[in-house]
Each structure stands twice: as C-alpha cells, then as structure tokens.
Amino acid sequence: MNPIAVALWNPIVAKEYRSRMRTWRSPVAMTVYILLLGGLGWAIFSSMTFTARNSFNAGQGANYGQGLFLYLILFQMVLLAFITPALTAGAISSERERQTIDLLFVTKLPSFSILWGKLLASMSFVLLLLLLSVPIFSLVFLFGGIELDQLAAAFLVTAVSALTLGIIGIACSTAFRRTLPATVSAYGAAFILLAGSLLFGLLFPTDIDPKATAAPAPPAVTYLSPILPLITIGTNGPVNNYGVRNGNNNIYPTGGGGMACSTTPAGVQSCYPIGPNGAFSKGIVARPMQASGTTIPSGLFTGWQYWQATVTMQLVLSLIALIVGAILLSPIRHLPWRMRAAAPVTT
Amino acid sequence: MIAVEQLTKIYGRRTALDAVSFEVPRGEIFGFVGPNGAGKTTTLRILAALMEPTTGRAFVDGADVTMQPDRVHERLGYMPDFFGVYDQLTSAEYLDFYAACYRQPKARRKKITDDLLELVGLSDRRDQAVDTLSRGLKQRLCLARALVHDPAVLLLDEPASGLDPRARVEMREILKELQKMGKTIVISSHILPELTELCTMIGIIDQGRMRATGLVQDVIRQLTSGRRLRISVLGQREEAVAVLKPLPMIHALSAQNGAIEAEYEGDDATAAAILQTLTAAGIKVSGFSQLEGGLEDAFMRATEDAP
Numbered sequence: 001m002n003p004i005a006v007a008l009w010n011p012i013v014a015k016e017y018r019s020r021m022r023t024w025r026s027p028v029a030m031t032v033y034i035l036l037l038g039g040l041g042w043a044i045f046s047s048m049t050f051t052a053r054n055s056f057n058a059g060q061g062a063n064y065g066q067g068l069f070l071y072l073i074l075f076q077m078v079l080l081a082f083i084t085p086a087l088t089a090g091a092i093s094s095e096r097e098r099q100t101i102d103l104l105f106v107t108k109l110p111s112f113s114i115l116w117g118k119l120l121a122s123m124s125f126v127l128l129l130l131l132l133s134v135p136i137f138s139l140v141f142l143f144g145g146i147e148l149d150q151l152a153a154a155f156l157v158t159a160v161s162a163l164t165l166g167i168i169g170i171a172c173s174t175a176f177r178r179t180l181p182a183t184v185s186a187y188g189a190a191f192i193l194l195a196g197s198l199l200f201g202l203l204f205p206t207d208i209d210p211k212a213t214a215a216p217a218p219p220a221v222t223y224l225s226p227i228l229p230l231i232t233i234g235t236n237g238p239v240n241n242y243g244v245r246n247g248n249n250n251i252y253p254t255g256g257g258g259m260a261c262s263t264t265p266a267g268v269q270s271c272y273p274i275g276p277n278g279a280f281s282k283g284i285v286a287r288p289m290q291a292s293g294t295t296i297p298s299g300l301f302t303g304w305q306y307w308q309a310t311v312t313m314q315l316v317l318s319l320i321a322l323i324v325g326a327i328l329l330s331p332i333r334h335l336p337w338r339m340r341a342a343a344p345v346t347t
Numbered sequence: 348m349i350a351v352e353q354l355t356k357i358y359g360r361r362t363a364l365d366a367v368s369f370e371v372p373r374g375e376i377f378g379f380v381g382p383n384g385a386g387k388t389t390t391l392r393i394l395a396a397l398m399e400p401t402t403g404r405a406f407v408d409g410a411d412v413t414m415q416p417d418r419v420h421e422r423l424g425y426m427p428d429f430f431g432v433y434d435q436l437t438s439a440e441y442l443d444f445y446a447a448c449y450r451q452p453k454a455r456r457k458k459i460t461d462d463l464l465e466l467v468g469l470s471d472r473r474d475q476a477v478d479t480l481s482r483g484l485k486q487r488l489c490l491a492r493a494l495v496h497d498p499a500v501l502l503l504d505e506p507a508s509g510l511d512p513r514a515r516v517e518m519r520e521i522l523k524e525l526q527k528m529g530k531t532i533v534i535s536s537h538i539l540p541e542l543t544e545l546c547t548m549i550g551i552i553d554q555g556r557m558r559a560t561g562l563v564q565d566v567i568r569q570l571t572s573g574r575r576l577r578i579s580v581l582g583q584r585e586e587a588v589a590v591l592k593p594l595p596m597i598h599a600l601s602a603q604n605g606a607i608e609a610e611y612e613g614d615d616a617t618a619a620a621i622l623q624t625l626t627a628a629g630i631k632v633s634g635f636s637q638l639e640g641g642l643e644d645a646f647m648r649a650t651e652d653a654p
Contacts (some may be wrong), residue, residue, distance in 0.1 A: 011447030019435040100431040102397050103492070106420050107448035331397045332416055 011107070012117025013124075020125065033079060033129050034136070040075050041136050048143075065176040070234035072140070073154045076133055077226055080162045081194055084126055085186035088169030091118040092329065093179040102331075111330040113324070119170050126162045130155060146234075154233045157307045161226035162319075164314040166191050171325035201243035206299070208245060215297035218243020221329050223296075224314065229307035232294040237305070248329030348373040348500060348531040349394065354403035356389050356555075363389045365555040366403065371533060371548060373499075376526055378546035378563075379535040380646055386555040387535040388428060391502050394533070395425040407500055424493035428505040430485045432477040438464065438488055439473040439620070442495060449496035463491040467521060483514030489560075490521060491643030500523065503534045518544055529533060551646055579606045590628045594621065606634065 020026050047062045092115070095101040106115050140146050169186040176182040201222035208216050222228055222243050232239060294305055301309040349371040356364040364386045371377040376471045380388050392398040394405055396416035404411060410418035421579055433441065442460045451459055464470045467487040472480065480488060486506060494503060506522075522545060525532060536542055542549060543563065550560035559566045580587045584607065591597055596617050599610040609619060615637075622635050 011444055014447075015433070015436070015444045018440065019433060022435040098431065098433075099427065099429045100433065102392075102395075102425070102427055103431045103445070104448065105397055106395055106423065106425045107445065108417065108420060108450050108496075109448050331412060332399050344560075 008048050010109075010113055010117040010120065012114060013121045016118065020121070026125070029083070030129065030132060033083070034132055036079060036134055037076060037136050038071065041068065041072055041139055042069050043158030059127060061110075063145060065140050065145030066234060066236070067149075068143065069137070069140045069146045069154075070231065072137060073230050073234060074227065075159065076130075077161060077230060080126060080158065080188045081127070081165060084122070084162050084165040084255075085169045085183065085190050087122040087125060088119065088166045089173050089183040089186035090179040091170055092173040092325075095124055097179060101283060105331050114328045115170060115325050116233055119166060119322075121218045122170075123163055123166050126166065127159070130159060130162075136213070142150075143206055147318060148226070150233050150236065153305075153307050154230055157226050157233070157310055160311045160314050160318075161193070163234070164318045165193065167318045167325070171321040171328070174325045174328045194225055194227060197222050198227060203244040205243050214302065215301045216244040217296045217302075219307070220300045220313075223301065223306065223309040226310055226314075229305070229310040234305040236294065238249070239298070240320060265339045288312075308324070348375075348408055349377070349533065350406045351390070351394070352404045352406075354390065354393060355387075355401050356393065356398070357401045363555050364400070364403075366392075367552065367555070367557045368403075369550045369560040371531060373531055374526070374529055375548050376522070376532045376534065376546045378542035378549040379533055379552065380537065380542060380549055381535075381552035382537060385552045387552060388504055390552070391425070391504050391535060394419075395423060395502055396420060397425075404509065421496070421500050424498035424501045426489050426493040426501070426503045426506060428508060429470070430482075430489055432480075432485055432488070433475070436477050437474045438469055438477055438480070441488065442479050442491055444572055445492045446495040450487060451496065459495055463494055466494070466524070467491045468517070481515070483510050486510060486514070486518065487521065490518070496526075497647045499529075499531060501530050501532045501534075503532065505537075506537055507536060572612060574613070574618070575638040576609045576611060576621065576631060577603070577634065577636050577638055578607050578609060580625075580632050581631040583630050586628070587625060587630045587632075590630060591621070591624055594624065596621070608638070 045068065048068065052064070092101065095104065105111070109117075139153060140151075165186075168189045169182075172186040172189065173179070173182040176185065201218045204219060206216045206219055218228070220241060220339075228239060228242075296302060296304050296306060296309060301312075304312075349368050349369075351367060354364050354367040355362070367386065369377075379387050379390070382395050391397070393400050394407060396412045396419045399413055403431060404413070406412065407419045408422045411420065412419050417435060433444075436444065437560070439460050442463055443456050445455075446456045446459050460473075461470070465545060467490055469484060469487060469491070477485070477488065490503070490506065493503075503522075507518055510518060522532060534542070534546070546563055548561060549563050549566050551558040551566065559569055561569070578587065578591075584602070587607060591600060591607070594611075596611045596613050597609055598612060601608045609621070611621065617643065618637060622632065625632050
C-alpha cells in the first residue's frame with residue numbers, strides 16, 4: 001500500500017459513523033440545526049415581505065437577497081462554531097477516558113491515522129449539516145442579488161473555518177487528558193478565531209501612511225476570522241469602517257486626520273489624505289487610492305480576495321494544529337534528536 | 348521471545364521500575380506476580396510499546412519496543428487491565444473493527460471474527476451490543492480482540508481480575524488452549540494459585556524490583572529456605588521432638604494441628620533418613636508427608652523483606 005493510501009485508509013471513520021448514527025443525538029442535532037437556520041430565514045423573509053408590502057420599490061429585491069444571505073451565512077458560521085468544537089474536542093480525550101486509546105495504539109494504525117480518522121468522521125457530519133442547509137440558502141435566489149460563485153465562496157469559507165475549528169478541537173483533545181478542559185479550550189480557540197481576531201483589528205488598526213499609493217486594509221491577523229470575508233462576499237463590497245485608524249470610520253470624524261475613503265456603488269473605494277479637521281491637508285498631494293470590490297487593497301495579501309486570504313491562513317493554521325496534535329498523540333515520540341541505534345536481540 | 352534488560356521507569360521522584368530484567372522463551376506462560384503498584388502494568392505497557400522506559404531496553408521477538416514499536420505491535424496482542432469497549436457496536440463489529448485496524452483484508456475479517464468468537468465461546472452473542480455483555484463475557488471478548496492479528500506473544504494484564512470463579516476457570520481454559528497453539532503468554536496477576544497451575548515460569552516483582560524469576564518450581568525452591576515435612580505420631584510427640592531436634596538437617600520444628608512440622612535441608616534421601624531415625628528410636632509414626640511450598644508462600648517470602 002502506498003504511503004498516502006496508508007495515511008488515508010481508516011477503519012475509524014466507518015466505526016465512528018456507525019456509532020454516531022446509532023444514537024438519537026445525531027438526528028436531533030440535525031433537526032435543531034435546520035430548525036434554527038430555517039427559523040431565522042423564515043423570520044427575515046417575513047420581515048422583508050412586510051417591509052416590501054408597506055413600501056414597495058422595484059429593484060429592492062437584490063438588497064433583500066443580499067441581506068437574507070448575509071444573515072443566514074453569518075448565523076450558520078456561528079452555529080458551526082458552537083457545533084464543531086463539541087464534535088471534535090472529545091474525540092481523543094474520550095478515548096482516553098474510556099481507556100480505548102491504548103487499544104488503538106497497539107494496532108497497526110499510525111497515530112496520524114487515528115487523528116485523521118476522528119477528524120474525517122466529525123467533519124463529514126459538519127459537511128452533512130452544510131449540505132442540509134443548501135435548500136434554505138436557495139431562498140436567497142428568489143430575490144436575486146447573490147450569484148452562485150458568491151454562494152460557493154461563502155460555503156468554502158464556512159467549510160474551511162469549520163475544518164480549522166475541528167482540527168483545533170482535535171489538537172486540544174490530544175493535548176488535554178480530560179474532555180472538559182479540552183472542550184473549554186476548543187471553544188476558547190473558536191472564540192479567538194472568530195471574534196478575537198476581529199477585536200485585534202479594532203484595538204490595533206492599521207496606521208495610514210499618507211504617502212501610500214494604495215488604500216489601507218485591516219491588519220492581516222483579522223483575515224483569520226471568517227466573518228470578514230463572509231461580509232465582503234455577502235455585500236460584494238470592500239470592508240469599510242473597520243481595522244483602519246481614522247480612515248472613513250466615523251468614530252473620530254473630526255479628529256486625528258489620516259485618510260478619507262469613500263466607496264462608489266460599483267464597489268470602487270477612493271481614499272484621500274485629510275487634515276485633523278477632516279479637511280483636505282494642505283501641502284499633501286491628494287492621490288486617489290482605489291480598492292476595487294472585495295480585494296485586499298494593501299498589506300501582505302495585496303490583490304487577494306478576502307476569502308482567499310482567510311482560507312489560506314486557516315489552512316496553514318490547520319496544518320500546524322494537525323502536526324502538533326499528531327506529535328502530542330504518539331505514545332512514543334521519535335524525534336530526530338532522540339534517535340538511537342536499535343540492536344535486535346534474539347531470544 | 349521476550350527480553351527485558353535493566354528496565355527502569357521513573358515518574359518524577361518515584362521509581363516505578365528499578366532495573367527489572369527477565370526473559371521469556373518461546374511457548375512459555377510467564378506469570379508476572381506482585382502486589383498492586385509493584386510495577387506489573389508499567390512493565391507490560393513498556394513491552395507493548397505504549398510507554399518509554401527511563402533507561403533499559405526491552406525486546407519482543409527481537410524488536411526493540413522503543414525503536415521499532417510497529418514491529419512490536421505486529422507480533423504482540425495486548426489486553427490491558429480494563430475492558431476498553433465501545434458503545435453502539437456488536438461483538439462481531441467490535442472484532443471486525445480491530446481486525447481492520449490490524450490491516451486484515453476485508454475478505455478474511457469475517458472468518459477471523461467467527462473463529463475468535465468461537466474460541467472464546469461468544470458465537471451466540473455475535474450480534475449483542477458490547478456494552479450489554481457481562482464482565483466475564485467482556486473480558487473474553489477483549490481477549491479475542493488481542494488475538495485478531497494472530498500474534499505470537501500475548502500480554503495479559505490482570506485478565507482474571509473481577510471475574511467470578513466460573514469465569515476464571517473458563518478464562519484459564521482458553522489460555523491453556525492458546526498455549527497449545529504455541530503462543531508465548533505473559534500474564535500478570537495477584538491471584539497466585541491460578542498462576543501456579545497455569546504458568547510454566549514466574550517472575551515476582553515488588554516495589555519495582557524483580558525479587559525472583561525462572562521456572563515455577565525453581566522460584567519456589569529458591570525462595571523457600573528448605574523443605575517441610577508433616578509428621579504425625581501416636582501419642583509420643585514430646586519424644587519425637589526430642590529425637591528430631593538434635594538432627595543437623597532440621598532447621599525448625601513446630602506443632603500444627605496435632606502434627607509436627609519440620610523444616611529441613613536436603614533431598615528425599617534426607618527425608619527417608621529422618622523417618623528411619625524416628626522409627627529406630629521407637630516412635631510410632633502414623634503419618635509422614637512432604638509439604639509442597641506453594642507459590643503463595645514463595646510470594647509472601649519474596650515480598651516480606653522488601654525495604
């Protein structure tokens with residue numbers, strides 16, 4: 001068997017499916033998930049119908065579609081952020097608590113396969129939930145305003161974020177012997193990934209360089225959060241009022257100076273240097289800086305789509321968490337500096 | 348088949364194993380005896396490549412447990428001192444899962460499962476959920492699990508603990524069957540009489556140190572200071588004691604249930620000479636028998652002088 005097949009080959013997945021689907025928890029979880037997401041969709045749909053009845057305006061449909069999509073996709077992300085750590089944080093620690101982990105270690109399964117099998121089993125349940133939500137998202141197409149590629153990009157971001165949360169959950173499950181601390185730390189990591197990275201953008205926004213030729217962008221750390229790309233995909237526009245010090249955010253409309261940015265309906269962002277009172281600075285040549293649509297205008301990921309940056313950063317984070325998890329899981333770690341020659345003994 | 352060389356394991360400031368060494372040749376049943384916390388499980392876990400020793404080495408069929416854990420796992424079936432069963436699986440699915448983990452081809456797995464269920468007497472329970480099996484049945488299923496890849500060596504950690512007498516007897520019968528199949532078995536237990544009957548070799552461990560190891564009879568002989576005789580006489584006990592006491596081969600005399608127990612140094616000829624001396628002195632001997640030193644006795648002696 002080739003090494004890739006060995007790594008992917010996994011009886012744990014089949015066993016996990018069997019165990020998971022024989023309990024009442026899985027159908028209940030699926031039902032609750034659909035009810036929550038469908039309930040939110042229905043509530044927004046009703047509210048939009050009400051608004052449209054009172055003040056009908058042809059052409060508003062696209063806005064309604066975008067709004068519905070944005071609410072649904074963000075809510076789905078939050079739901080998965082609650083579900084995924086619960087699925088994976090106990091994967092290894094529960095085997096330890098049940099004392100079955102040693103029985104797996106003495107088989108021919110490499111530690112990585114144990115980790116991978118657990119991950120695959122949990123993530124396929126998440127994938128099932130994502131598939132179940134597709135009919136709800138199809139509501140959006142009644143209104144228009146969202147293209148299929150946007151939907152695909154948003155689902156990709158959601159799936160990769162769930163995968164990252166899943167792998168972090170597995171790594172926590174490996175690092176802690178008990179399920180409770182593993183779960184707490186996995187939820188902590190989920191919070192940091194979703195909200196903490198956004199908070200970073202608020203606390204440490206990008207300083208504007210008046211001589212820069214490109215529009216400012218939020219710090220790269222903030223791209224770790226799936227919220228930012230989901231908003232850019234949903235609104236099909238750049239990120240405004242966030243992550244840039246005294247840009248066109250309205251927190252200090254008259255103070256500080258820096259840049260003033262405005263966005264055209266086509267999604268083109270123009271920024272100009274401004275003085276402390278919001279007036280154009282004298283002596284500084286006003287250079288329009290354009291950030292078109294949903295691409296990142298400056299910084300490490302210049303020219304990338306927000307979702308591309310997020311997916312890349314999360315996959316790197318996932319890889320690191322997976323490697324850490326695999327190293328922590330092995331009962332005997334063959335680190336290069338600990339190798340010594342093996343001399344077989346005949347008995 | 349199994350070689351343990353100067354194995355030491357230190358947890359923080361506690362020494363769990365202190366230079367433990369022993370060897371088990373192919374086809375033997377090695378009884379690993381010691382009180383709770385003596386280091387039996389630690390030794391077995393190191394042998395199963397589940398734990399690294401602080402110093403020392405261990406080999407299973409020539410494979411170093413630290414450097415070649417995969418080779419060790421191929422040759423070894425390990426049954427820990429807990430059941431380790433999954434909910435929601437039937438007995439047959441449970442064995443099939445582990446057979447798959449040992450990379451047994453799918454086509455062979457059904458036969459392996461059926462054969463093993465039959466070996467441990469669980470054929471009629473193949474579709475019963477594992478978590479609903481009784482303790483004794485779970486233990487048998489776990490033994491079957493350790494055999495799915497037909498290993499040459501079996502490590503059984505306290506396989507009889509918590510079992511009722513009937514289940515113990517059944518477990519012992521299965522182990523005898525496995526011995527006939529040529530397996531090398533290491534079995535840890537603190538239930539000594541079972542091991543005397545089952546094992547060909549024993550090792551006595553206490554507080555992390557190996558007190559004695561070798562063939563069962565050798566260990567017993569090594570640990571008991573001498574052989575013992577039970578002598579019954581017809582109403583002449585005082586006289587008999589007076590005859591026996593001056594004899595150079597007699598170490599100690601004691602009264603037990605109306606008979607005299609004499610500890611002596613020597614062989615069967617010495618015992619015959621003692622009997623001859625008694626009868627020559629006119630003592631009417633009604634009973635004269637050699638007492639077997641049991642494993643329990645050897646074990647108590649081995650562990651009583653522990654520091």
